[in-house]
Every structure is written in structure tokens, then in C-alpha cells.
Amino acid sequence: MNKKNLLFTMLVFIFAIGTLVGCSGGEETSGGSDQELNNENMKPEDFKGELDIWTFFGGVEGMAKSFEEKYPNVTVNVEVFPGDQYQTKLMTAIQSRTDVPDIFDLERSYMGRFINQEFVANLSEMGKIEDRVENYVPYVKSLGEGKDGNVKAVSDHSSPGAFWYHRDLAKKYLGTDDPEKVSEMVSSWDKVIELGQKVYEESGGKVHLLSHYGDVFNVEKQHQEKWIQNGKLVIDPAWKDIFMDMKQIREKNVDAKLPYFSGGWGDALNEGGVIMFAMPAWGGFMVNNDGGQAKGKYGLAKTPSGYYEGGTFRAIYEGSDNKELAYEFIRYISGEEWQTKNLEETGNMPALKSVYEKKLDTYTHEFFGDQKILKQYYELVQDIPPHEAGEDQNAISTLFYDAASAAIDNGESYEQALERFKKLVSNGYPELEIE
Amino acid sequence: MFSRRIDKSPYGYLFIAPFFLVFFIFDLGPILYSFYLSFTDWSGFNTPTFIGLANYERLLQDTLFFKSIYNTLIIWILSIIPQLTIALTLALILHEKFIRGKHLFHAIFYFPNMVTPVTMGVLFALMFDWQNGSMNKLLMALGIVEDPVYWFNSPFLSQLIVASILMWQWFGFNMLVFLAGLQSIPEDLYEAAEIDGANKFQTAIKITLPLLRPVLIFTMITSVIGGMQIFDQPLMIGKGPENSTLTMVMHLYEAAFVRYEYGYGAAIAYGIFVLIAIATAFSMWMTKLKEKKEG
Structure with a gap:
């Protein structure tokens, strides 16, 4: 092989390798930890850092804003991918292990395919989330559970x-x-x-x-x-x-x-x-x-x-290096404070029975005049197996x-x-x- | 004057290397990878497991796949005949010297091609809606029908609607291609014909059409390939009654991106590839056959 040919082959080779390297993803970072995160005793100000959330639902931006207000040292980046493309986009990211968000949303219709996969963090191991969802409307609780009975995804609403x-x-x-x-x-x-x-x-x-x-x-x-x-x-x-x-x-x-x-x-x-x-x-x-x-x-x-019809559930990526903060976000949206606020601001029904019960006699929505609509919804939502x-x-x-x-x-x-x-x-x- | 040896300087390869690199990585790579996937069982989450020819065996037993081939062919035939007829007729008319404002007509007829297929699909679905569609309102107002027609309950009508979307979308494009072909036919042939006393119809049949043949072949082949890949428009309409508007690519989409059977989806893709290759080869063979006969 003469010099020119050698030079040419090398150039092509380097070019090819460079492109291939660009395609391959980074290694998956931390694995799952069995340790329970001690979020319960921390104050909102103690949490610091940035959180990435992917969703198909624009309303998550309001949720993130509300979280940021309560947790002043946290920035939440929400990326909204409307339509069917969201699922493919999420799967591609997860398969290549690149740019996977800390938290991703799953829609009711396809969440069953996702929540039993190993890339979805086990929330039951991360904190006392089970105590929270114990007070959930039964169908919302069970939808978020994996085959092993652990909590894998949590919703902040019911959709009766x-x-x-x-x-x-x-x-x-x-x-x-x-x-x-x-x-x-x-x-x-x-x-x-x-x-x-x-x-x-x-x-x-x-x-x-x-x-x-x-x-x-x-x-x-x-x-x-x-x-x-x-x-x-x-x-x-x-x-x-x-x-x-x-x-x-x-x-x-x-x-x-x-x-x-x-x-x-x-x-x-x-x-x-x-x-x-x-x-x-x-x-x-x-x-x-x-x-x-x-x-x-x-x-x-x-x-x-x-x-019920539809429903958006939130899961944490097992490979995220920001799990503690991600868990805190899930904890926040599964609580009374956010779900009450969400009910009042957007009309989305809560997932917590306690929020239903507290608002049963007072909540009204402008479309329905002075009808206390939680009464009908609460009875119906409990009838869902x-x-x-x-x-x-x-x-x-x-x-x-x-x-x-x-x-x-x-x-x-x-x-x-x-x-x-x-x-x-x-x-x-x-x-x-x-x- | 000519050197005995062709100068094979390797720098030329460097110039064409970017194209081939991009092609190998982003085209050939996925093509080969999906060929590999067609021999696997893969839901997108697990690692693909090799299952040999099982996907292809399933494909050969998949009645819905054969139905989708049939649907695609029917829709294609229903759209291609009027489409090319209208395109050719309009091209012949617009090629005439006495027509004023030709360019305006070119733009108008080409316009549907600029609208995205999804939009067209939605538009037609709304137009042909059973209870609220404008088509039924119009037919009822004119007294042609008494009750609204349930278009999408009839397999044939559904296929006809999808075909008309395609026809509407592509006749303008084909008309432009034909016009370009017409412009390349030398004027003197027409003048000679005129001197010989040929009328418009005779020149069209004896001069224009034969000389337009290469363009016609091009249009035929591209519409065979395009027609086999019909997807967006029927997707917006839905699978139709009895799955009558489920096309081959829709079937692929459902397997791969609705049920997440990537392996089977890849096998369907290769099934479609073989069919398109056969159809293209057939249409090329047909045109060659004609050439030989004429020659």
C-alpha cells in the first residue's frame, strides 16, 4: 500500500470511528440502591439541583412551577413531546441510555409495557411512598404497581x-x-x-x-x-x-x-x-x-x-443520578398540598381519597354551577375495580x-x-x- | 493526446466519502439492522432474541397482511387511473399555445400537493363524516339522498375516498412532470404534422404520446413505488370497515409501533420490499416488452 492510499484509508477510518463514537451512548450511571432515601426529614430548602422531566402533557409545566416555588433551590426542566411520538422518543432514549430524563410520564394505555422493566426505579424501596398511595383511590394505586406489587409509577390524579x-x-x-x-x-x-x-x-x-x-x-x-x-x-x-x-x-x-x-x-x-x-x-x-x-x-x-378514562403516571429512571430529588418530586405530587391545588386550578380530580373527602361539600366547578361534583365522582371512582x-x-x-x-x-x-x-x-x- | 493510464488519484474518493459514510451509517446500517431484526423477537425493551424464520412463517399465514396487499392494490388502481388521465389531459390542454395564464393554472393544480397528507386525511374524514360531513349535507340539500350516507361503513366507498385523496394530491404533480416532457418534444415535428394536414387529435396520438413515453414510464414506476407505500392518508381515515383501508405500511406501523413487535414489523417491511421490487421489475419489464415489439 503506498503512502497516499494509507493516508486515505486512515482518514476514512478516523472519520467512520468518529461518527460511530458519536452514536454510542454513555454508560448507564448508578444502579438501583436498596437504601431508603431519607427525604421525609428534609426541608424543601435542603433540596438542590436540576431535575429533567419528559412528558406528553403540557400541564406538567404548571406542576413543575409549583414545585419550584416550594423548593427554591431546585430547577425543573420540563420537555413536552405532544402526540404519539412521545413513546417512541422515550423508548429510543432508554434503549441508547442517552439523555434519559430523571422522571418520565407514562400514559395509561401503554404504561403496562413500561413499569415492569428494569429501567424503572422501584419507588417502594426509595421511601415511604406506599403509605401515601395507601390512601389513594384503589384503581389509581393498583395501576402504578408492578407485577411484584412494588410501587413503580405514581399519578397525581384520578380520571373518573x-x-x-x-x-x-x-x-x-x-x-x-x-x-x-x-x-x-x-x-x-x-x-x-x-x-x-x-x-x-x-x-x-x-x-x-x-x-x-x-x-x-x-x-x-x-x-x-x-x-x-x-x-x-x-x-x-x-x-x-x-x-x-x-x-x-x-x-x-x-x-x-x-x-x-x-x-x-x-x-x-x-x-x-x-x-x-x-x-x-x-x-x-x-x-x-x-x-x-x-x-x-x-x-x-x-x-x-x-x-375512568386515561391517566398520566410518573416514573423515575433507574439510571438517574438524581434519584433523591426525583423521588422528592414524586412525593410532592402525591401529597394533599399539590393535589388540592391541582383540583382547584385545573379541575383535575385528585388521587388521594383524603382530598376528595375534604373537598366533598365545598368544591364546585364553573361548568356545573353550584353542584358539588366531587360527590358523584367520589362514588363512581370507588366503584372502579x-x-x-x-x-x-x-x-x-x-x-x-x-x-x-x-x-x-x-x-x-x-x-x-x-x-x-x-x-x-x-x-x-x-x-x-x-x- | 490521451495518457495510457487513467489517473486514479485517491483524492476523488475523499470527496465522495461523506456521502457514502452518511449512506452507510444512516441508510444501509438501519436497512441491514432491520433485516437482522426480522429474524428476532424484540419488544424494544428486552434484547432481541434470534428466532430464525418464525416471523416470516407468521407473515405467510397472516391473513391481514394479504388483505392489506389487496387493499393497497385496489386503492392504488382506483387512484392511479383517474390521476394519470386527468394529469395527462390537463398537461395536453395547458401545453396549447392559446391558453392564457398557464402559470397560474400550473400553480393552482399543483397546490394540493403542497398540503401535508395528514391534513388531507383529516379534511376528507370530516367531509365524509356520516352525520356532520359537508358531503352528506350537500347531497341532502340537493335532494339526491334522503338519509345521510354512511360512507365509512362500506369497504368499497372507504377505499374510493382514500383513493380520491391520493388522486387529488398527486394529479398536479404528475401534470407538471408531463408538461416538462411535452416541452422537450421538438416543435418542428408538430409543424411538419400540421403541414401534412394532421388534426390536434392525430398529433396527440401519433406524436405526443409516443415521444412522451419515457416520462410516462418514469411516472408509472414512481407511482408504483409511491402507491405501495400509502400510509398517512388512510391512517387518518382509520382502518375502515372490514379493515378495508388498512394498507401494507399501516399494517407494518400497527405491528411495530402500536404492538411494539419490532421483529415482526421488520419482517413485514421486508415483505413489502419484496413486493415493491417485484412490482417495479414488472412495470419495467412491461415497458421494455413494448419497446422490443415496436423496435
Whole structure:
């Protein structure tokens, strides 16, 4: 090899190595410590340093600000990645072990895949967090637990759903807008269907009781047996009742055929045409309140079963070298002080039962006039059966809904819906045993 | 005059090295890595475990994959025929000398191509909404239908809607490509034809189309490749009834980025790659075959 060639080869080699080095990540820093952090006895001023949080939810910025106010020597950097890209971004960072934040948010729908991984710190080992979540609404507590029963992620809120109803329409077609009475009128799906037919007839087909039969699915989907048990697909017989209720709602014109969160649904929520909407507590951003036009516009009635929709949980990165501070942040948001403030400022329901109980008789929200809405929510939120986050539970439920709605739209029977469903499951999860 | 030896100075390689380095690291690297992944089981958290051809075996038994191929082809055919017909017709018209304000029309027809596919998807989904869509409101106002049409409950109508998004988006682009091709045809051929007494239709069939063939081939091949990769527009519409608007790439997306089966996702990607390669080779072979016949 002559000199020129050698020089050339070396240059290319150096260039290549340089690029490759740029790609590889730093080593994972500290491992998990079994020592309990002694945060309980420290004062807010004692905490110093910077904390990095990744989230998909803009509201975390307010939370960070509130933390900084209480902990004057701490800076919290919040990075918000809206949309679906967040999950991929987080996974890429974790896989390459580069720039992983100290704390990352996980959404209910996919948190089950994350919380049992070894890169998620075990909060139970870090402090007395278990004492905190002991006082949590049961379903919020259990969602954050790993398979070993340790606390792996913590939320600062619960997200119960209920029927939001137009007060003016309720008065006109139901004869009352009193939340207790309305709740009683819709306390079972049979009653809903009967009432819905009446509304349809009385309004000459112009007004519907519900927006979409999907409300039945949303409200009931957490009350069945788990889909996957010992590698087998288990279909709880209760799904048949859900299907039949959905089908009847469509056939008897109880719903306005406006799918949840669609454009038409938003119009009906703001302008009418539909009396009530099964909606989570955080859904208020869909309401147009320009100039206070939504003040006292709605009432809140209990759904036939308690249910929740979504939820944001926070976990600590096991490789973070800032775990003590990160834990303090988690401790702060799991406390009464923040959750009360959050309820009052944003209307997000607390996760702590004690906050519910303290505010039960006083809390009001402008959309609901002087109705003490925590009462309905608190009863509903306790009706939600606690369950683990699960890896595929949500995705399979969605497949069931897809199959059921296709069957209903085509006038098919439950058996035909099941056939569709099994096909979808066997395609997506070929390892499952399906009868 | 010519030196016997070509000067093989190595400095030339240095100039092209940056491209190849970037290509090897950011293109070829991932391509080969995903080929490796297609033989593994990997959820993104664990380390990939080698499982041999299991993903490909699953792919061959995956009825949804075959359905997605069928859907993609139907959507592609439904979009490509009107798309190229409109593009060619408009290009022929706009190429005429007597048309005024040609450039304005070029811009107007090209405009849909500048709108992002996701926006188009959302727009069409809203337009064809069952209860609140403007299309149903229009049809009902004109008295054409009595009850709103549930567009997205019919597999064929859903496919047709996705196809029309694609058509709407790409006809302007293809029109510009055709126009560029038309401009490269020498004027004297038309003049000679005119002297011989040929009419507009005859010149179009006998002169324009044959000479436009290279451009037509280019458009065909790029639309085959593009058509196989339809993704954004149907993603916004959804999988459709009976999964009728689930395209191949959507199926890949669902496996890899919804269920996080990266290994299987990679296998689907290679399945799609093989199909596109076959389709491209086929369309090239078709055009060559024609050439031979003519030659």
C-alpha cells in the first residue's frame, strides 16, 4: 500500500470511528440502591439541583412551577413531546441510555409495557411512598404497581368519568335537571334505553339522549375479567350484555350516531342535540367557555357503573443520578398540598381519597354551577375495580369494540361479532390460545 | 493526446466519502439492522432474541397482511387511473399555445400537493363524516339522498375516498412532470404534422404520446413505488370497515409501533420490499416488452 492510499484509508477510518463514537451512548450511571432515601426529614430548602422531566402533557409545566416555588433551590426542566411520538422518543432514549430524563410520564394505555422493566426505579424501596398511595383511590394505586406489587409509577390524579348533561335539555325532556334525580333515571342501561326512546319520540327525532353507543363500552370496559389468562383468550360473558345494550341503543334511536371525540360530538357537547355524554373529568377542554358561556350549563350525573378514562403516571429512571430529588418530586405530587391545588386550578380530580373527602361539600366547578361534583365522582371512582396496568388489556378491548361496532353497524348478531373479534385477536396475537 | 493510464488519484474518493459514510451509517446500517431484526423477537425493551424464520412463517399465514396487499392494490388502481388521465389531459390542454395564464393554472393544480397528507386525511374524514360531513349535507340539500350516507361503513366507498385523496394530491404533480416532457418534444415535428394536414387529435396520438413515453414510464414506476407505500392518508381515515383501508405500511406501523413487535414489523417491511421490487421489475419489464415489439 503506498503512502497516499494509507493516508486515505486512515482518514476514512478516523472519520467512520468518529461518527460511530458519536452514536454510542454513555454508560448507564448508578444502579438501583436498596437504601431508603431519607427525604421525609428534609426541608424543601435542603433540596438542590436540576431535575429533567419528559412528558406528553403540557400541564406538567404548571406542576413543575409549583414545585419550584416550594423548593427554591431546585430547577425543573420540563420537555413536552405532544402526540404519539412521545413513546417512541422515550423508548429510543432508554434503549441508547442517552439523555434519559430523571422522571418520565407514562400514559395509561401503554404504561403496562413500561413499569415492569428494569429501567424503572422501584419507588417502594426509595421511601415511604406506599403509605401515601395507601390512601389513594384503589384503581389509581393498583395501576402504578408492578407485577411484584412494588410501587413503580405514581399519578397525581384520578380520571373518573360521568354523564355530563345539558341542563336545559334535561329540564325539557327529562323533566328535571337535578343531578340526583337524573342519576337515578340513568342508573342502568335498561333505564337509559327506555328513557332514550322517550326522548327521541318526544323531540320528533331531533334530540337524542346519548351521543353514541360507544358510551356503554367506555363505561363498562373495566368491569370484566382480564382478556388474557395463562396464555388463553378469556371472553367474559358480561361482554354479551354490553354488546346487546350497544345494539339496542343504536336500533332504538337512543344515540345520535356521533362517535366519542368526533367533530359532531364536540358540536353536540357545546350546542345541544344530545342530552348527555359519558366523559372523563379532564374532558373540560372540549367545552367552549369563551366569555363564560359554559357557566352552569351542565349537570353531572352518575353513570350505571364507575369508570375512568386515561391517566398520566410518573416514573423515575433507574439510571438517574438524581434519584433523591426525583423521588422528592414524586412525593410532592402525591401529597394533599399539590393535589388540592391541582383540583382547584385545573379541575383535575385528585388521587388521594383524603382530598376528595375534604373537598366533598365545598368544591364546585364553573361548568356545573353550584353542584358539588366531587360527590358523584367520589362514588363512581370507588366503584372502579382495581386492576394492574397489563400489557395488552387495553389493546384487546379496543379490538373487541372494533368488532362489536362493525357488527352493530351491519346489523349482525353477538356471535358474528365474536367471530370478527377472534379473527382480529388471532392476527395480532398469534401466540394466544383462542377457543 | 490521451495518457495510457487513467489517473486514479485517491483524492476523488475523499470527496465522495461523506456521502457514502452518511449512506452507510444512516441508510444501509438501519436497512441491514432491520433485516437482522426480522429474524428476532424484540419488544424494544428486552434484547432481541434470534428466532430464525418464525416471523416470516407468521407473515405467510397472516391473513391481514394479504388483505392489506389487496387493499393497497385496489386503492392504488382506483387512484392511479383517474390521476394519470386527468394529469395527462390537463398537461395536453395547458401545453396549447392559446391558453392564457398557464402559470397560474400550473400553480393552482399543483397546490394540493403542497398540503401535508395528514391534513388531507383529516379534511376528507370530516367531509365524509356520516352525520356532520359537508358531503352528506350537500347531497341532502340537493335532494339526491334522503338519509345521510354512511360512507365509512362500506369497504368499497372507504377505499374510493382514500383513493380520491391520493388522486387529488398527486394529479398536479404528475401534470407538471408531463408538461416538462411535452416541452422537450421538438416543435418542428408538430409543424411538419400540421403541414401534412394532421388534426390536434392525430398529433396527440401519433406524436405526443409516443415521444412522451419515457416520462410516462418514469411516472408509472414512481407511482408504483409511491402507491405501495400509502400510509398517512388512510391512517387518518382509520382502518375502515372490514379493515378495508388498512394498507401494507399501516399494517407494518400497527405491528411495530402500536404492538411494539419490532421483529415482526421488520419482517413485514421486508415483505413489502419484496413486493415493491417485484412490482417495479414488472412495470419495467412491461415497458421494455413494448419497446422490443415496436423496435
